[in-house]
Amino acid sequence: MRKVLAVMHKEWLELRRERWLVATTLLMPVLLTGLPFGLLSTASASTTNLGPIADLPMFQGFTPDEIVQIVLLRQFLVLFLLMPLYIPSTIAAHSIVGEKVSRTLEPLLAAPLRTGEILLAKSLIAALPATLITWLCYAIYSIGARFVAISGRVYTEVFTQAWLLAVILWVPALAMISVALGVIISARTSDPRTAQQLTKIVVVPLLLIFFAQLAGVLIIDTIVVAGTVVPLVLLAAGSLVVATRLFDRERILIRWN
Amino acid sequence: MPAISARGLTRAFGERVAVDNLTFDIAHGEVFGFLGPNGAGKTTTVRMLTGLIAPTSGACTVAGYELGFDNQRIRRAVGVLTETPGLYDKLSAEQNLLFYAAIYELDSRTAREQVQHYLRMMDLWDRREHLVGTFSKGMRQKLAIARALLHNPQIVFLDEPTAGLDPEAANVVRDVIRSLRGEGRTIFLTSHNLHEVDQLCDRVAIFRERLLRLDTPANLRAGLFDTQHLIEFAGAAEPWLATVRALPFVREASVEDRVLVISLQEPASQKPALIRALVEAGAEVQNVQDRQYSLEEVYLQLIRDGATAGLKKEMS
Ligand SMILES: Nc1ncnc2c1ncn2[C@@H]1O[C@H](COP(=O)(O)OP(=O)(O)O)[C@@H](O)[C@H]1O
Ligand SMILES: [Mg+2]
Numbered sequence: 001m002r003k004v005l006a007v008m009h010k011e012w013l014e015l016r017r018e019r020w021l022v023a024t025t026l027l028m029p030v031l032l033t034g035l036p037f038g039l040l041s042t043a044s045a046s047t048t049n050l051g052p053i054a055d056l057p058m059f060q061g062f063t064p065d066e067i068v069q070i071v072l073l074r075q076f077l078v079l080f081l082l083m084p085l086y087i088p089s090t091i092a093a094h095s096i097v098g099e100k101v102s103r104t105l106e107p108l109l110a111a112p113l114r115t116g117e118i119l120l121a122k123s124l125i126a127a128l129p130a131t132l133i134t135w136l137c138y139a140i141y142s143i144g145a146r147f148v149a150i151s152g153r154v155y156t157e158v159f160t161q162a163w164l165l166a167v168i169l170w171v172p173a174l175a176m177i178s179v180a181l182g183v184i185i186s187a188r189t190s191d192p193r194t195a196q197q198l199t200k201i202v203v204v205p206l207l208l209i210f211f212a213q214l215a216g217v218l219i220i221d222t223i224v225v226a227g228t229v230v231p232l233v234l235l236a237a238g239s240l241v242v243a244t245r246l247f248d249r250e251r252i253l254i255r256w257n
Numbered sequence: 258m259p260a261i262s263a264r265g266l267t268r269a270f271g272e273r274v275a276v277d278n279l280t281f282d283i284a285h286g287e288v289f290g291f292l293g294p295n296g297a298g299k300t301t302t303v304r305m306l307t308g309l310i311a312p313t314s315g316a317c318t319v320a321g322y323e324l325g326f327d328n329q330r331i332r333r334a335v336g337v338l339t340e341t342p343g344l345y346d347k348l349s350a351e352q353n354l355l356f357y358a359a360i361y362e363l364d365s366r367t368a369r370e371q372v373q374h375y376l377r378m379m380d381l382w383d384r385r386e387h388l389v390g391t392f393s394k395g396m397r398q399k400l401a402i403a404r405a406l407l408h409n410p411q412i413v414f415l416d417e418p419t420a421g422l423d424p425e426a427a428n429v430v431r432d433v434i435r436s437l438r439g440e441g442r443t444i445f446l447t448s449h450n451l452h453e454v455d456q457l458c459d460r461v462a463i464f465r466e467r468l469l470r471l472d473t474p475a476n477l478r479a480g481l482f483d484t485q486h487l488i489e490f491a492g493a494a495e496p497w498l499a500t501v502r503a504l505p506f507v508r509e510a511s512v513e514d515r516v517l518v519i520s521l522q523e524p525a526s527q528k529p530a531l532i533r534a535l536v537e538a539g540a541e542v543q544n545v546q547d548r549q550y551s552l553e554e555v556y557l558q559l560i561r562d563g564a565t566a567g568l569k570k571e572m573s
Contacts, residue, residue, distance in 0.1 A: 007360075105343070107343040112333040250309070
């Protein structure tokens with residue numbers, strides 16, 4: 001464990017000097033968090049035609065303006081599940097691909113570190129900031145929404161306990177899954193640039209959730225969240241194990257130039 | 258048990274064989290030079306011996322551990338200066354070393370002591386807080402050597418430690434290697450620089466895809482060519498050519514630059530008889546000298562022979 005912490009500390013020291021990477025990585029979530037407020041300030045029942053969505057049974061008893069707000073605010077919640085998938089893949093790809101490109105990987109692989117220790121450290125150091133940033137953005141979003149919501153009903157309808165739970169529990173697990181998938185993909189490609197690009201496809205499954213929720217097919221309640229947390233954590237741990245198995249030290253050393 | 262023992266170590270990249278059937282033993286405390294031109298397969302060999310890449314075939318023990326089964330133990334037991342120093346540019350010199358000290362599980366006090374010891378030894382102590390990104394090539398190389406030594410490994414691999422350094426920096430690095438040798442460590446030193454291995458090594462392997470020769474620098478110089486005797490006369494040398502050619506133990510005789518050049522079957526015992534025969538025939542012998550080949554000539558000859566042998570193998 002001490003070695004894992006040592007690698008994490010080293011990564012942290014390096015990240016602190018990667019101002020550009022950190023700035024661009026942080027900029028995206030912050031912009032995304034601000035985006036819904038811009039939209040909400042102009043959207044009302046008179047400018048936005050929700051079509052059949054407004055007739056869904058769950059909206060019964062709300063005014064048309066309230067329904068528009070609920071739909072918009074809820075749509076953007078999925079962003080907070082996308083963030084932990086997107087942010088760490090950038091950092092993780094950077095930390096493995098980066099070591100190869102700057103030629104620091106060979107001495108690292110020559111040192112007494114197990115593949116699992118290297119990958120765990122690099123995954124944690126990527127997942128940790130991603131989780132914290134996502135939590136922070138969610139806090140900003142939920143507090144900001146209190147001010148733009150036209151009624152208390154709108155707010156409690158969107159920011160349910162189930163969503164709070166989902167953000168707290170799902171986000172770290174999703175971040176770890178994303179990193180592990182990134183590593184698996186990098187281990188299977190023969191050049192670092194492709195690895196970095198391919199890593200981005202991990203967001204695709206989340207888009208499915210996005211549309212499912214939009215269409216009212218998927219309702220995220222406390223039971224759904226509680227029931228999926230354990231499988232998600234297992235999936236995260238499993239992906240890390242698979243990543244460790246697939247990570248071919250020799251291949252990465254001699255194929256990537 | 259030798260420090261390193263390789264048996265038929267072979268590595269191919271696809272069709273191309275980079276290291277072919279390499280066998281040697283290295284004793285504890287020996288400084289072993291691994292000499293070959295660019296592309297000879299030196300780095301590939303170091304990578305195999307340190308468990309970074311697997312051999313295609315062959316076996317090897319390093320520090321008593323079997324390569325391929327105990328790689329983690331091997332990594333802990335040896336220190337490696339890889340072909341490129343591979344330091345973290347965005348970390349200070351001290352941070353770079355402390356990181357590796359933690360990886361080798363030194364406790365934090367020992368880590369600080371070792372880091373200070375080697376930074377001072379490498380004359381980098383005053384620059385310890387500077388980012389490695391600002392360091393010169395020579396400073397990086399010294400820091401990378403320090404990194405390889407932090408955990409006091411008994412076996413140290415140095416892959417071309419002086420390549421690309423200016424002469425002054427290269428000398429500093431050579432002094433470091435000398436002092437490591439004084440500490441009794443086993444050193445596997447690759448180089449394409451003949452004088453370097455001549456100065457520093459107990460034994461030298463001349464290598465190009467295959468092991469061409471393995472011996473002490475002195476034996477390498479002596480062993481490859483016949484020793485030749487150069488004889489100068491008061492007058493011309495040509496008249497004596499027939500005299501020496503008539504002697505049964507003379508293998509070859511020629512005249513170069515007014516000097517008689519002679520190879521004998523057994524130089525040590527037959528040289529007096531040769532001189533006596535000349536003097537008895539009336540020659541005024543002015544000077545007798547043995548021709549000393551430089552290690553460079555030996556090396557170039559071996560490398561050329563190695564290349565033609567390889568070519569023949571490919572064509573057959
Ligand atoms: N990763 C690799 N992929 C393919 N061929 C390689 C690789 N590494 C080395 N080689 C080949 O193996 C040979 C030996 O290379 P190397 O061990 O680097 O030599 P040296 O260190 O003596 O200069 C070269 O011909 C080189 O082209
Ligand atoms: Mg090399």
